[in-house]
Amino acid sequence: MVAHLLRLKLTLLRNGFRRSPWQLVGLAIAGLYALGLVGTLVVALVLLRTADPALVQTAVVLGGSAAVLGWAVVPVVASATDMTLDPARFTSFAIPMKQMLAGLALGGLIGVPGLATTLVALATVVTWSRGVLPVLGALAGAVLGVLTCVVVAKVVTTATASLASSRRFRDISAVAFMVPLVLLGPIIAGVGQGISNSTAFLPDLARALSWTPLGAPWALAGDLHAGESGPAALKLLVSCAAIAVLAWCWKLLLERALVTPPYAGTGKRKGSRLGLLGLLPAVPAGAVMARSLTYWFRDPRYSGSLVVIPLLPVVLVFQGAQTGDYFSLAFLAPISAFIIAWSISADVSYDNTAFALHLATGVSGVADRLGRALACLAFALPVVVVFAVGYSGFTGDWTGLPGQLGLSLGILFTGLGLASVVSARYTVAVPLPGDSPFKKPPGNVGQTLAVQFGGMLVLLVLVLPEAALVIAQLVTGNGLFGWINLVAGPALGLVLFVAGVRLGGKWLDARGPELLAQVAVNR
Amino acid sequence: MRGLAKRFGEKIAVDGISLDVPPGSFFGIVGPNGAGKTTTLFMATGLLRPDFGTALVHGIDVWAEPLAAKKLMGILPDGVKLFDRLTGEQLITYAGLLRGMDRDVVASRVGELLDAMDLARDAGTLVVDYSAGMTKKIALATALIHAPRLLVLDEPFEAVDPVSAANIRSILDSYVASGGTVIVSSHVMDLVQRMCDHVAVVAGGRLLAAGTIDEVRAGASLEDRFVQLVGGRSRTEGLEWLRTF
Numbered sequence: 001m002v003a004h005l006l007r008l009k010l011t012l013l014r015n016g017f018r019r020s021p022w023q024l025v026g027l028a029i030a031g032l033y034a035l036g037l038v039g040t041l042v043v044a045l046v047l048l049r050t051a052d053p054a055l056v057q058t059a060v061v062l063g064g065s066a067a068v069l070g071w072a073v074v075p076v077v078a079s080a081t082d083m084t085l086d087p088a089r090f091t092s093f094a095i096p097m098k099q100m101l102a103g104l105a106l107g108g109l110i111g112v113p114g115l116a117t118t119l120v121a122l123a124t125v126v127t128w129s130r131g132v133l134p135v136l137g138a139l140a141g142a143v144l145g146v147l148t149c150v151v152v153a154k155v156v157t158t159a160t161a162s163l164a165s166s167r168r169f170r171d172i173s174a175v176a177f178m179v180p181l182v183l184l185g186p187i188i189a190g191v192g193q194g195i196s197n198s199t200a201f202l203p204d205l206a207r208a209l210s211w212t213p214l215g216a217p218w219a220l221a222g223d224l225h226a227g228e229s230g231p232a233a234l235k236l237l238v239s240c241a242a243i244a245v246l247a248w249c250w251k252l253l254l255e256r257a258l259v260t261p262p263y264a265g266t267g268k269r270k271g272s273r274l275g276l277l278g279l280l281p282a283v284p285a286g287a288v289m290a291r292s293l294t295y296w297f298r299d300p301r302y303s304g305s306l307v308v309i310p311l312l313p314v315v316l317v318f319q320g321a322q323t324g325d326y327f328s329l330a331f332l333a334p335i336s337a338f339i340i341a342w343s344i345s346a347d348v349s350y351d352n353t354a355f356a357l358h359l360a361t362g363v364s365g366v367a368d369r370l371g372r373a374l375a376c377l378a379f380a381l382p383v384v385v386v387f388a389v390g391y392s393g394f395t396g397d398w399t400g401l402p403g404q405l406g407l408s409l410g411i412l413f414t415g416l417g418l419a420s421v422v423s424a425r426y427t428v429a430v431p432l433p434g435d436s437p438f439k440k441p442p443g444n445v446g447q448t449l450a451v452q453f454g455g456m457l458v459l460l461v462l463v464l465p466e467a468a469l470v471i472a473q474l475v476t477g478n479g480l481f482g483w484i485n486l487v488a489g490p491a492l493g494l495v496l497f498v499a500g501v502r503l504g505g506k507w508l509d510a511r512g513p514e515l516l517a518q519v520a521v522n523r
Numbered sequence: 524m525r526g527l528a529k530r531f532g533e534k535i536a537v538d539g540i541s542l543d544v545p546p547g548s549f550f551g552i553v554g555p556n557g558a559g560k561t562t563t564l565f566m567a568t569g570l571l572r573p574d575f576g577t578a579l580v581h582g583i584d585v586w587a588e589p590l591a592a593k594k595l596m597g598i599l600p601d602g603v604k605l606f607d608r609l610t611g612e613q614l615i616t617y618a619g620l621l622r623g624m625d626r627d628v629v630a631s632r633v634g635e636l637l638d639a640m641d642l643a644r645d646a647g648t649l650v651v652d653y654s655a656g657m658t659k660k661i662a663l664a665t666a667l668i669h670a671p672r673l674l675v676l677d678e679p680f681e682a683v684d685p686v687s688a689a690n691i692r693s694i695l696d697s698y699v700a701s702g703g704t705v706i707v708s709s710h711v712m713d714l715v716q717r718m719c720d721h722v723a724v725v726a727g728g729r730l731l732a733a734g735t736i737d738e739v740r741a742g743a744s745l746e747d748r749f750v751q752l753v754g755g756r757s758r759t760e761g762l763e764w765l766r767t768f
Contacts, residue, residue: 273647277609277616282629287620291606291613298608298649353603357665359570360600361621362593433604434651513572520603 001095005103009110025446026429027112034116045123049130057222058206060124064145064218065209067117071149072156097251108150121146128221137232138221144239145217151246158253182311186318210235213242284363288371292347293378301350301431305343309383312336313390326395333388333408338459340380341415345422345455347372349430352519359516365508369420369501376416384408399479403470406485410466411459413493417500418459424504425511426451427518465492536562538728539576544706544721546581549699551719551736552708553745555753559728560708561601564677568598580673594622597671599663601678601708607651611642611661614650618665629668636664639694641687655682663691674698674705680714692718712746726753 041063048056095103108114121142128138180187209215210223216239223232276290296302313332320326348355358368388408392401428448466489473481508515537559544550554560565571567578569585569592578585585592606614615636619629637643640660645653650661659682666674674695680688695705695718709715715722716736722745723733731752732739740748 273610274613274616275610277613277620278626282620282624282626284621284623287617291609291617294613295606295608351606354606356570356600356603357606357618358621360568360593360596360598360666361618361669362569362590363621363623364590433607513570516570517572 001099002103002106005100005107006110009107013110029446029449030112034112038116038119041120042123045120045127048127053130053222053225054203056127057210057219057226058203060127060222061206061210061215061218062202064121064124064141065212065214067120068145068149068152068214071113071117071153074153097255101247101251101254105147105150105154108154109146114150117149118142118146124218124221128225130225133229134221134225137224140236141217141220141239144220144236144243147243148213148217148239148246151243151250155246155250155253158250158257179307179311182308182315185315189318189322211238213238213246216242284367285371285374288358288363288368289375289378292372292375295350296375296379299350299433301433302343305339306379309336309340312339313387329391329394330400330404332391333384333404334411336387337380337384337408337412338415340376340383341412342419342456342459344372344376344416345419345452346428346430347419347423348515349423349427349519350433352433353516354433355516355519359512364505365424365512366501366505368508369424369504372423373416373420373497373501377412380412380416381409384412400473400482402479402486403473403482406482406487406489407463407466407470408489410485410489410493411463413490413497414462414500415459417493417497418455418462420500420504421507422451422455422504424508424515427515428452462496535728537566537573540725540728540730541576542723542730542733544704546704547699547702548704548721549695549719550704550706551715551722552706552725553710553712553715553722553749554708554725555710558726560725561677562728563725564675564706564708565600568596568600568675569593570598570600594669595672597666597669597674599659599666599674599676599679601681605650605658605662605665607653607658608649610647610649611653611657611664612637612646614661615664615668619668622669624669632668633664636667639690640664641690656684656687659683660687660691672703674703676705676707678709679707680709680711712744712749716740716745724749724752 045060048059109118124142125135125138128134206215210219216235219235220232220239223229223235276293277287280286280290296306312335313329316329316332317326320329351358385405388401388404391404392398426447428451466485469481469485469488473479473485540559540563552560552563562571566573566576567585569589572586577587580592580595583592583595606617609617612633615633616629619632620626634643637646640663642657642660642664645657650658653661659679663676663679666676679691683691699705707715707719720735721733722736722739724731724739736745739745743751
């Protein structure tokens with residue numbers, strides 16, 4: 001039965017490639033990235049073979065603990081990254097619980113993260129090849145450590161899966177998780193600074209961790225090498241007991257999950273309210289705009305990126321405070337303009353097959369493009385202006401404001417125009433409607449990367465005039481260039497915006513059915 | 524429909540289907556799973572470009588003049604998502620406004636449609652929180668909002684409760700009585716036999732029989748005739764072990 005489950009997992013993986021060869025490209029990219037990381041870590045561990053045992057012990061225990069912690073936290077953030085072996089799908093088969101647990105646990109190792117963790121863990125055996133006992137200890141530690149990783153991940157996913165079955169919780173948590181993710185840089189920098197200020201503290205931390213399930217398996221070899229077999233035995237016990245307890249928790253959670261199917265929470269509102277659909281002009285473009293704006297606030301895939309915008313200045317100010325140089329803050333308005341404008345380049349992909357409604361109603365391509373772009377513009381324009389003015393207020397230097405505004409608005413309009421063209425022609429891999437914004441999207445990762453990078457390059461070329469004017473102002477110090485930019489940027493941007501909407505609309509009219517067929521592949 | 528054909532890679536999904544649907548008829552398309560019903564209807568309604576052939580609606584070529592043809596058609600496609608972060612009321616309104624209809628007309632029709640579909644109480648609920656049957660009904664409402672002359676409904680009664688199904692059927696019956704044309708696909712033979720006046724049998728991407736119900740069933744029940752046409756009904760022997768529990 002365990003072999004069956006493993007074979008099923010492999011078959012699912014293989015069939016995924018059969019559906020689209022681009023998935024293979026995506027896996028290859030992820031694999032290369034992991035290979036680089038794993039290679040570096042393995043080389044480091046091999047080199048540590050000759051290092052001071054106390055130092056090695058600290059490094060291995062801290063690294064191992066971080067790995068276990070990562071396996072526990074990442075599934076929560078990524079809300080069920082890999083549900084190919086979702087236990088709920090086995091409800092109707094009477095599989096003995098023990099075999100199911102073993103099969104699912106081993107199945108969790110198949111895939112890039114599982115393989116990477118296993119390889120690095122096994123490399124510790126080389127590090128400790130300083131005698132028979134340490135090698136045996138390292139081997140046992142690696143097996144126990146990897147097992148802990150997998151089981152912890154399973155416990156966490158199973159526990160949160162039952163919690164996350166309500167749509168409202170999923171929506172809110174997905175957006176809320178965006179906040180720490182964006183602030184990751186400042187958080188890590190802060191923690192890193194704290195640690196480097198107290199390096200003496202690290203061995204103590206490692207020693208403490210080695211008595212917890214997080215670090216215990218990784219400490220076995222070091223203790224044996226130091227001849228402390230008593231503590232080593234105790235740590236082995238800690239590790240085994242932890243795995244047993246975790247497995248037991250997992251079994252309980254799984255048993256409960258199997259008999260309580262997900263319940264979709266219902267939020268009901270009385271009365272008739274049309275919201276934005278009742279406010280905006282009753283023409284097709286207005287309807288599309290109202291629908292898009294509603295989605296910006298209601299669909300976590302959109303509102304997740306909306307939450308990021310106010311956090312951007314926070315990140316940049318923090319960075320500036322660390323280096324004492326606030327120059328990067330000058331990019332705030334242009335970058336925000338770019339991010340918001342570019343976010344609609346995947347609009348039709350986000351619609352998925354709901355786009356069939358646009359096709360069935362025969363709404364004109366221009367109305368479709370214009371509605372989506374205007375919805376984005378409705379909040380992007382104030383945000384960009386506020387950011388640009390805010391930067392000048394922050395630095396107290398108002399001479400740069402016209403140029404800054406010209407560049408940002410130019411990028412915003414040009415980006416919206418270009419995105420209107422791109423999303424009318426190309427589909428990219430995005431999370432499906434109703435999925436978490438963090439979920440690995442199905443489909444062609446390779447094409448997604450090609451479209452995104454290609455589009456950004458084109459955008460870069462299109463905004464060269466505005467950028468050149470800003471540079472001219474910086475070099476000559478002549479404020480006139482700024483004022484020219486303030487007029488030329490939005491004017492040029494608007495021309496490209498109109499052209500983009502027109503061209504995108506034309507393409508959409510001509511190729512609507514093909515576009516629907518493309519998005520229908522990912523469902 | 525004239526010689527509609529579509530190939531997906533190696534697989535020929537629809538292999539040259541030609542079919543005349545008389546105006547004012549209640550036309551059923553039946554066929555086993557994977558027969559090409561949905562693909563055919565997608566091609567006939569302008570949602571999927573056919574490799575060969577074309578479809579005409581009241582003399583208008585769907586693929587030459589898509590906008591004019593789509594004005595005449597109301598479509599309930601099967602297996603597509605809806606803009607489900609809108610409330611039921613918003614979704615129907617959205618469909619109406621996309622068709623360029625006047626706001627007041629849309630508002631009054633939305634109210635009546637919600638009542639007819641028995642969804643008035645859930646008008647303010649997001650469609651994503653609807654049950655499967657309610658979702659089907661709201662999708663049907665979006666297809667009706669602009670008073671089309673031809674309704675193309677793919678599996679309209681799947682997961683719909685009997686009371687609502689009866690309501691929808693009486694709506695469709697009076698729609699046909701006043702001159703509208705309805706095409707429904709289904710694999711519930713009984714339903715098609717009771718509801719439709721014409722029927723076409725499709726299997727393996729080909730048209731096996733078409734005509735009025737009485738012509739096609741030729742004295743037998745539609746279900747027996749269907750099984751006979753499509754074939755593939757395995758003998759009821761075998762599977763003896765199923766009785767050895």
